[in-house]
Amino acid sequence: MIDSKAISEALKRIASHTAAASEELCAADGALGDGDLGITVSKGFAEAAAAELPDDVGMALLDVAKAFQRVSSSSYGTLLATGFMAAAKLEKGKPGIEPEEMPGLVAAARDAMMARGKGNLGDKTVLDSLDAVASALEGTSPQIMVETAIKAAGDTVERYRDLPNKLGRARMFGEKSVGLPDPGQLAFLRIVEGLRNEAHGS
Amino acid sequence: MKKILNNPADYVDEMLEGMVAAHPEIYAQPVRRVIARAGGAKKGKVGIVTGGGSGHLPVFTGYVGTGLLDACAIGDVFASPSAEQMAEAIRLADGGAGVLRLYGNYGGDVMNFDMAGEMAEMEHDIRTTTVLLTDDVVSAPKEEAEKRRGVAGMVYAFKIAGAAAERGDNLDEVTRIAQKAADACRSIGMALTPCTIPQAGKPTFEIGETEMEMGMGIHGEPGIWRDAIKPADEIAEEMLERLMADQPLAKGDRISIVVNSLGATPAEELYILYRQAKKVLDAAGVEIVMPLVGRYATSMEMTGATITMIKLDDELEGLLNAPAECAFWRV
Numbered sequence: 418m419i420d421s422k423a424i425s426e427a428l429k430r431i432a433s434h435t436a437a438a439s440e441e442l443c444a445a446d447g448a449l450g451d452g453d454l455g456i457t458v459s460k461g462f463a464e465a466a467a468a469e470l471p472d473d474v475g476m477a478l479l480d481v482a483k484a485f486q487r488v489s490s491s492s493y494g495t496l497l498a499t500g501f502m503a504a505a506k507l508e509k510g511k512p513g514i515e516p517e518e519m520p521g522l523v524a525a526a527r528d529a530m531m532a533r534g535k536g537n538l539g540d541k542t543v544l545d546s547l548d549a550v551a552s553a554l555e556g557t558s559p560q561i562m563v564e565t566a567i568k569a570a571g572d573t574v575e576r577y578r579d580l581p582n583k584l585g586r587a588r589m590f591g592e593k594s595v596g597l598p599d600p601g602q603l604a605f606l607r608i609v610e611g612l613r614n615e616a617h618g619s
Numbered sequence: 620m621k622k623i624l625n626n627p628a629d630y631v632d633e634m635l636e637g638m639v640a641a642h643p644e645i646y647a648q649p650v651r652r653v654i655a656r657a658g659g660a661k662k663g664k665v666g667i668v669t670g671g672g673s674g675h676l677p678v679f680t681g682y683v684g685t686g687l688l689d690a691c692a693i694g695d696v697f698a699s700p701s702a703e704q705m706a707e708a709i710r711l712a713d714g715g716a717g718v719l720r721l722y723g724n725y726g727g728d729v730m731n732f733d734m735a736g737e738m739a740e741m742e743h744d745i746r747t748t749t750v751l752l753t754d755d756v757v758s759a760p761k762e763e764a765e766k767r768r769g770v771a772g773m774v775y776a777f778k779i780a781g782a783a784a785e786r787g788d789n790l791d792e793v794t795r796i797a798q799k800a801a802d803a804c805r806s807i808g809m810a811l812t813p814c815t816i817p818q819a820g821k822p823t824f825e826i827g828e829t830e831m832e833m834g835m836g837i838h839g840e841p842g843i844w845r846d847a848i849k850p851a852d853e854i855a856e857e858m859l860e861r862l863m864a865d866q867p868l869a870k871g872d873r874i875s876i877v878v879n880s881l882g883a884t885p886a887e888e889l890y891i892l893y894r895q896a897k898k899v900l901d902a903a904g905v906e907i908v909m910p911l912v913g914r915y916a917t918s919m920e921m922t923g924a925t926i927t928m929i930k931l932d933d934e935l936e937g938l939l940n941a942p943a944e945c946a947f948w949r950v
Contacts, residue, residue: 475741476741479738479741479742482734482738483703483738486701486702486703486731486734487701492730495730495731498702502734502738505741506741509741533730533733
């Protein structure tokens with residue numbers, strides 16, 4: 418079971434991993450957008466990691482969503498907050514997340530983010546990453562969940578690299594985006610990588 | 620930039636501080652950048668909240684008051700408030716009977732307000748509903764009317780939904796009435812000169828000394844045409860023609876109309892526009908109820924005007940005529 422304490426520790430690891438990747442993400446974003454994605458992501462996780470999370474994991478995930486809202490008004494920050502909020506709703510009142518709930522939570526986050534961002538799968542966005550991770554986690558044993566998620570997130574970046582962006586600001590770059598990793602998908606990979614260690618412990 | 624201010628970064632907060640100081644019997648600011656009724660939420664009454672960027676007074680904050688709104692989250696000039704501020708506004712507006720989110724259709728506001736509704740529901744068990752204003756007929760074709768932006772039509776929606784909430788209607792009923800009022804509104808704008816966002820320091824758009832732009836949005840969003848400025852009667856006629864093409868009016872129909880200044884256009888010129896608008900409507904046999912001429916939804920010091928019409932039935936007209944009071948408007 419993943420309780421609030423485990424969530425908090427995971428957030429701290431993600432905060433440190435995304436801070437280290439901040440420059441890389443800003444550069445990837447700078448090629449296709451306004452170049453602040455690394456800051457958005459690392460600041461959001463730093464804020465969430467600093468929060469004192471309640472024992473109710475639903476309310477803990479709500480606090481994570483709020484942390485993202487507080488530090489960033491960028492659309493990526495709002496989308497991540499939306500994803501955490503979707504998971505929060507499903508976990509409200511529970512003391513922990515059971516590993517077998519994970520694929521469903523990722524899928525719920527994907528659906529809520531699709532609705533809010535008015536995006537479709539295949540547009541070369543973070544939604545494709547969530548979709549790939551949700552599918553990959555289905556039926557996976559808890560011990561290999563994190564590595565499975567990392568692989569799915571990494572494969573998504575590579576699968577879409579040579580396709581054009583079809584949504585958001587990157588879409589304006591059209592064919593120029595072919596050959597470049599989608600910054601949102603890349604950021605998601607770095608986020609999931611930050612989860613490492615945790616699966617072995619829980 | 621020529622503006623009366625101290626530090627541009629303090630513009631919004633000092634404006635709100637002044638508003639509350641001038642009208643303490645109407646407004647309070649219990650949380651930074653959230654304006655609520657001075658008396659707090661009324662127990663058992665459906666709450667109505669709105670939100671959006673600063674720079675449009677009396678929209679949005681100004682319409683907090685009896686028979687109108689309960690609370691409003693306000694952002695920087697022309698920028699959305701945060702979801703947390705909006706959630707605070709929902710909490711402050713809640714009297715235990717649920718809260719309607721009633722605001723203009725702008726991407727950032729919608730994302731944040733949806734999020735705020737989810738937060739309020741999870742944290743405080745407050746049931747919320749949403750009605751969006753999409754009254755600017757120029758901002759999208761009729762087939763995509765749900766994509767249109769919300770402008771001065773929200774004044775009618777605030778008034779009518781506010782009256783329904785004040786008389787004790789439940790959340791579903793207030794929501795139905797608000798949607799009906801929003802659906803009955805049509806607006807169009809025109810501009811002569813831009814405005815300047817204090818923190819940007821530069822005009823929002825450029826326009827020639829002798830030019831006007833028909834259909835321009837309240838943040839300087841592009842309109843339908845830009846050309847040499849026309850006589851007032853021709854401007855009024857074209858605006859009404861476009862409104863009536865979108866929402867046909869027949870002999871005997873009753874409407875209310877706002878001839879609104881975008882900020883710098885004086886009342887004198889609004890009356891010149893109204894005079895011709897009235898002639899056009901008289902000729903069509905349409906009756907005008909409670910015409911509003913003045914500053915109801917502005918864009919800082921932009922020069923220009925908007926015209927909003929709402930087609931009334933007995934239900935909407937009764938609620939429009941119900942008592943209401945804020946610092947900017949009394950019925």
